Amino acid sequence: MKDIKIITEHWGKIDPLKIEDYLGVGGYEALGKFISKMKPEEVVEEIKKSGLCGRGGAGFSTGNKLESVANNPKAEKYFICNLEESEPGTYKDRLIVDNNPHLLLEGIIISALSIGAKRAYIYINGNFEKQKEILERAIEQAKEKKYWGENILGSEYNLEIEIFSGAGAYICGEETALINSIKGNRGEPKYRPPYPTQAGLFGCPTAVNNAETISNIPWIILQGGKEYAKIGAKNSPGTKLFILSGAVKNPGVYEAPTGITVKELIEEYAGGIQKGKEFWFAQIGGACGKLFLEKELDAKLNFSVGTGRDLSVQMGSGSILVVDKSVNIHDLLISWTDFFRRESCGKCVPCREGTFRLWEIAKRFRDNKISDRDKEAVKDILWTLNNTTFCPLGKFSATAFQDAVEKLKIWK
Amino acid sequence: MEIKINNKIYEAKEGEGIFKVCKNNGIKIPTLCSSKEFQEGLCRICVVEINGKLMTSCNTKVAEGMEIITESENIDKARRINLELLWADHAGKCATCKKNRMCKLQSLAEEYKIENFHFIPRKGEITGQEELDLIRDNWTRVVVENENPCISRNSEFCVECRKCINVCPEKAFGFNHRGSDIVVGTPYEKVLDCSFCGECVRVCPTASLMDQNNYGEIVETLDDLKKFSVAVLDFGIEEKILEQIKIGISPEKDLNKLLINLGFEKIISLSEKDKDNEDEIIKQIKTDYAKQEKINPADIAVFFISSKIYKKKNKNEFLDYVLSEREVARLVRDKEKIKTGKIRL
Numbered sequence: 115m116k117d118i119k120i121i122t123e124h125w126g127k128i129d130p131l132k133i134e135d136y137l138g139v140g141g142y143e144a145l146g147k148f149i150s151k152m153k154p155e156e157v158v159e160e161i162k163k164s165g166l167c168g169r170g171g172a173g174f175s176t177g178n179k180l181e182s183v184a185n186n187p188k189a190e191k192y193f194i195c196n197l198e199e200s201e202p203g204t205y206k207d208r209l210i211v212d213n214n215p216h217l218l219l220e221g222i223i224i225s226a227l228s229i230g231a232k233r234a235y236i237y238i239n240g241n242f243e244k245q246k247e248i249l250e251r252a253i254e255q256a257k258e259k260k261y262w263g264e265n266i267l268g269s270e271y272n273l274e275i276e277i278f279s280g281a282g283a284y285i286c287g288e289e290t291a292l293i294n295s296i297k298g299n300r301g302e303p304k305y306r307p308p309y310p311t312q313a314g315l316f317g318c319p320t321a322v323n324n325a326e327t328i329s330n331i332p333w334i335i336l337q338g339g340k341e342y343a344k345i346g347a348k349n350s351p352g353t354k355l356f357i358l359s360g361a362v363k364n365p366g367v368y369e370a371p372t373g374i375t376v377k378e379l380i381e382e383y384a385g386g387i388q389k390g391k392e393f394w395f396a397q398i399g400g401a402c403g404k405l406f407l408e409k410e411l412d413a414k415l416n417f418s419v420g421t422g423r424d425l426s427v428q429m430g431s432g433s434i435l436v437v438d439k440s441v442n443i444h445d446l447l448i449s450w451t452d453f454f455r456r457e458s459c460g461k462c463v464p465c466r467e468g469t470f471r472l473w474e475i476a477k478r479f480r481d482n483k484i485s486d487r488d489k490e491a492v493k494d495i496l497w498t499l500n501n502t503t504f505c506p507l508g509k510f511s512a513t514a515f516q517d518a519v520e521k522l523k524i525w526k
Numbered sequence: 527m528e529i530k531i532n533n534k535i536y537e538a539k540e541g542e543g544i545f546k547v548c549k550n551n552g553i554k555i556p557t558l559c560s561s562k563e564f565q566e567g568l569c570r571i572c573v574v575e576i577n578g579k580l581m582t583s584c585n586t587k588v589a590e591g592m593e594i595i596t597e598s599e600n601i602d603k604a605r606r607i608n609l610e611l612l613w614a615d616h617a618g619k620c621a622t623c624k625k626n627r628m629c630k631l632q633s634l635a636e637e638y639k640i641e642n643f644h645f646i647p648r649k650g651e652i653t654g655q656e657e658l659d660l661i662r663d664n665w666t667r668v669v670v671e672n673e674n675p676c677i678s679r680n681s682e683f684c685v686e687c688r689k690c691i692n693v694c695p696e697k698a699f700g701f702n703h704r705g706s707d708i709v710v711g712t713p714y715e716k717v718l719d720c721s722f723c724g725e726c727v728r729v730c731p732t733a734s735l736m737d738q739n740n741y742g743e744i745v746e747t748l749d750d751l752k753k754f755s756v757a758v759l760d761f762g763i764e765e766k767i768l769e770q771i772k773i774g775i776s777p778e779k780d781l782n783k784l785l786i787n788l789g790f791e792k793i794i795s796l797s798e799k800d801k802d803n804e805d806e807i808i809k810q811i812k813t814d815y816a817k818q819e820k821i822n823p824a825d826i827a828v829f830f831i832s833s834k835i836y837k838k839k840n841k842n843e844f845l846d847y848v849l850s851e852r853e854v855a856r857l858v859r860d861k862e863k864i865k866t867g868k869i870r871l
Contacts, residue, residue, distance in 0.1 A: 283704070300701060305567060305585050460701065460708030462568050466686070467611035470706035471645055491644040498607040501580045501600070502570045 118345055120333045120353050121326065122369040125213040130248055133255040136216040142261055144332035148224050149267045152335070157228035158184050161331065163339030165351040170196060170287065170324035171399060171430040173350055173417025179321050182311040184229040186319040193226035193234040194296075194315065194322040198280060198287035200239055201400035202453060203433040206355035206367050207325040211245040214329075215252040219275075221328035223262050224335060226273055229321055233274045237292050237322075240282040249277055284457035285507060289314075289322040291459065302459035303505035326355055347373030347426075350417035354429065358384040360436035361391045376427075377411040380436060391438040395522065399430020401453050402510030405517035443524055444480035447515065451476045454511035462504035468495045469511050476515075479524070489525055529592040544583040544594060545572055553596055556605065556634055558612075558731055559687035560584035568688055569612070571634070573604045580604055602638075609638050612685055614645035616732070623683070623733050624741075627775060627859055628852070630731030631685055667709045676722040676738050676838045681709050684734040690726035699726065710734070722836035724850065737835055737850045744847055745857070747827045748789030754825055756811050757790040760832035761798050763851060767831075770855035776862050788857050790829070804830075809844045 128135035136142070148157055162177030183191055195218070199207040210218055226234040238246050253275055257263050262273045283301045285291045290304035293315050314320025330352060334342050343351045354372050356379055359365045363385030370383060376396055380386060387393050396411065397403045406413065406427070415429040437446070451473035460466040472495055475488045492515070499512035518524050529538050531553060538547045543565055548555050558569035565584035574583045575595040583596075595601070613635050620626055634640075669681040686708055691699045698720040702711040712718055727735045747753050764781050771778070778784050785793055794811075796804055808830060812823040829847045830837055837848040849857075 456705050458705040460686070460703070460705045461566075461688070463570050463608045463612055463686075466706055466708060467615055470648075471611065471614075474646070487644060494607045494610075494644065498570075498604060498611070502573055502604045502608060504567060504570070 118353060118371065119369050120345075121210060121217065121329045121355060122213070122367075124217075125209075128214065130211075130213055130215050131251055133216055133252070133259065136214065140336075141216050142220055142256075142259070144335035145220050145223055145261060146267065147335055148227070149269050149271065154184065154228045154230060157224060157335065160334055160339040161228075164330075164334045164342035165339075165349075166327065166330055166334065166342065167350050167352075167417050168324055169326035169330075169354065169432070171201070173428070176323060176327055179311060179323070180225065180229050183231075183319045183321045186312070188319055190316070190318040191229055191231040192315045192318055192320040193222065193229060193231040194289075194292065194320060195222050195234065195236045195325055195328055196287060196289070196292060196322050197236055197238040197242070197245070197325045198284075198292060199242075199325070199431075200282065200284040200287060200457075201402070201431045201433065202449075203359055203397075203435050204357055204400050204431040206357055206432060208239075208242055208245045209355075209367050210325055210329055211242075211248050215248050216256065217332060218325055218329050219249075219252050219256055220261070221331035222275065223256075223266070223273060224331050225321070225323060225328055226275075227266075227271050229319075231321075232272060233276070235296060235315075236275065236277045237286070237296065238277055238279055240280045246277060246279060253277070283459075284453075285459045285505075288505060288507070291505075292322060293320065300459070302461050303507075305504075346371035347414060347416050354415070354432050356383070356415075356429075357431075357433040358436065359433070360396075361388050361393070361438035361441075362386065362436050363388055372416060372429075373414045373426075375412050375414055376406060376434065379415075379434060380411070384436075387436065387438065391440065394437050394439045394441065397435040397437065397514060398427060398433070400433045400435075401450050402513055403430050403433070403435075404513055405521055407521060443518065443522065444476070447476040447518060447524070448473070448480060450514050451511070454507070458507060458511070462508070464495075464498040465503045465505075465508040465511070468499045468503075468508065471495050472511070472515055492519065527588065527590045529588050529590075529594065531594045532596055538588040540588075542588050544574060544576070544586050544588055544592075547588055548574075548583065548594075548596060555583050555596055556637065557584060558630060558634060558685060559689065561689060561693075561729065564689065564692040566688060566692075568686070570608045571605050573601055575601060606638055606640065609634060609640045610644060613640045615648045616683060616685060619683075624736055624856060625683075625733035628770070628773065628855060629733065632732075667703065667707060669709055669711050669715060671717060672738065674718040674722075674738070676724070676835045677718060677727055678736045678738045679718065680734055680736075681711070682734075683732040684710050685732055686710060687731060689729040689731065690735055693725045693729050694720075695723065695725070696720045722839065724833060724835035727835065727850070727852070728833075737853050738838060739847070739849070739853060741853075741856075744849070744853075745860070747846070748857070752825060753827050754792070754821055755790045755827045755829060756792045756794065757785050758804070758808055758811070758828065758830045759793060759795045760804070760830065760834065761796045761801065763831055763833060764795075766833060766851040767854050770851050771858050775855060775859045778858075784858055785854075788854075788861060805840075812844050 124139050158180050166176040167173045197207055222234050260267055262275050264272050278296050280286045280295055286295045286301040288303050289310050291301045295301040310320045310322055345351050350372050352372055353369050356368050356370055362380055368383040393408055395405045395407050397405050414426040416426040455469040455473040458465045458469045475492055478484045496512045496516050499508045527538055528535050536551055545555055555572050557572040567582035567585040572583045573580045575598055577593055620632055671679040699710055702709050727737055748755055782793055811828050812826050816823045827846045829849055830845055831849045833850055835850055
């Protein structure tokens with residue numbers, strides 16, 4: 115089971131610019147199966163059975179999301195592939211495009227058709243110019259083969275696909291901000307409810323799914339949801355792309371079943387800690403991730419926190435930054451806080467002002483000019499970020515700083 | 527439906543916001559950014575506890591069986607911290623501010639006893655021995671624009687509540703930049719060019735958007751014994767002026783007395799039917815009226831007191847000043863201060 119590869123299976127073996135290569139390894143067979151043998155609701159049912167959940171970090175059930183859009187009586191519906199990916203230390207989605215863009219495209223077509231959408235958007239981070247080109251090429255090739263457009267593979271299905279290039283704002287990875295951005299509005303989150311599944315893009319029911327999530331769909335269609343559910347952790351099955359960086363021997367992206375421990379990933383996949391370096395902590399889930407000390411590395415990586423004896427941690431985007439003792443914590447604190455200060459949309463008070471103040475205090479800490487007053491202020495800011503911000507970005511911006519104070523005892 | 531607020535049962539309608547239900551039942555919740563028309567949940571000051579979780583009351587709708595608490599230790603803490611963060615982004619200039627005593631942020635800061643001791647002010651006067659580079663970081667973009675004829679803009683006082691952006695019928699404003707650099711401005715920071723309906727100035731809780739005028743000159747004219755100051759009151763402005771000053775500026779309820787106190791010698795009240803020929807009536811003051819009373823027109827100062835601040839554009843030889851209800855309130859406020867010996871002009 116450990117060796118099962120769903121997303122990375124053909125990486126490096128096929129030419130991403132050639133649709134023939136993908137067809138040669140069974141590409142678009144899932145789409146063919148769907149068109150010839152399955153009803154849209156059966157696709158949704160299979161995905162529900164698979165237990166697949168959102169790979170962007172939140173881990174929401176993909177099947178439920180698709181189902182709620184599919185069941186909406188409104189005629190106009192949209193499907194959006196979220197390729198914003200700006201979490202620091204996370205670069206899995208763009209590697210999917212780099213290595214196998216048609217897998218993603220096939221997933222998008224099947225997902226969009228399964229919910230009854232006539233139009234699908236690929237929302238791509240504005241900085242991913244190379245990936246945009248690859249996708250444009252793939253979309254063109256797929257159109258020639260009639261995998262999308264009018265009367266897909268001779269059927270009654272129609273679908274338009276459009277790439278929408280964002281401006282590279284972190285907040286636009288949040289689905290309501292992303293939808294605002296496509297509409298031409300300021301990229302900032304919107305109050306929920308209504309959820310996008312009820313009233314999303316242009317007021318229509320919209321499913322926004324992460325690129326990695328979507329890339330699992332063809333496999334599920336071909337092998338069945340039941341088979342997928344057998345992989346990895348029970349409460350969030352499947353494989354996941356993990357991005358290991360920092361003080362490991364072989365940094366990179368690895369596909370592994372969910373429920374794997376952090377230790378296994380570091381030791382067995384990334385070749386362990388680099389020679390001469392001493393492990394300090396690992397940050398899981400990007401700049402907004404929690405920090406884990408050595409004694410916590412046996413925790414299993416999941417999307418939902420396990421109950422009972424099973425020690426598990428939420429993996430977020432799946433990035434694991436391994437930090438060794440030679441790293442200057444000041445640099446990291448400034449890097450985290452500066453990131454969130456810059457990327458906050460600035461609309462709500464605690465996030466706009468709080469992220470700025472954390473950055474300011476991090477700089478004073480570096481310069482050894484931190485006062486007790488600052489330490490008190492940090493407590494207040496972290497509290498308000500955790501409890502009162504408009505969207506989760508505020509909470510995210512507090513996580514690592516809070517762990518640095520509580521677990522790493524940076525104040526001493 | 528029935529909901530519980532502070533352990534008492536209240537009736538609420540489907541789709542109503544919690545803030546509104548509380549307000550209708552006399553339960554006070556502070557807010558900076560929400561209004562009757564727009565509830566965006568930006569200031570995070572109207573937070574209440576819903577089933578134990580902190581949520582903004584303005585944009586959260588009631589739901590069957592909801593249990594809401596409007597005062598608790600956590601609610602107080604949230605309001606204090608968020609106000610303190612805002613205050614530090616604003617601090618410094620209350621004593622000399624045009625909107626002193628008429629400012630929403632100031633009154634909230636007073637109510638919640640906010641003192642800025644945690645953070646270095648990002649705007650305004652910076653005192654103390656703080657490091658220069660930190661101060662430079664903290665001086666974020668400030669937009670000051672006094673080139674348009676009607677509205678004086680100074681983002682130094684802005685609390686980014688978005689009221690002006692939402693209320694503007696012409697979408698003249700928007701958020702520029704993001705994060706802590708955010709500033710309310712015009713596209714490409716061009717000089718404000720709109721029809722100057724004045725709605726943004728009306729809704730601004732602080733001194734960020736104010737009526738454009740030459741305040742010193744106005745005070746001087748009113749105090750000048752040689753000048754004959756005439757106030758032309760637009761239809762319906764009386765109520766608006768009294769509304770402005772009743773927030774503790776002056777106990778006086780007789781508008782004529784107030785205006786005479788300010789130095790006006792004659793008051794003309796327009797009626798509804800004068801709407802279309804107000805310019806004509808104003809013109810008559812320096813012409814027919816001056817002739818009739820044998821006053822040199824050069825010694826007459828005509829003030830049009832109106833919410834139509836776009837009239838400031840149309841000042842001419844017959845109309846010297848256009849004052850809004852807010853500017854009258856400011857004149858009253860300063861007069862009261864002089865009376866009680868608090869300031870000297």
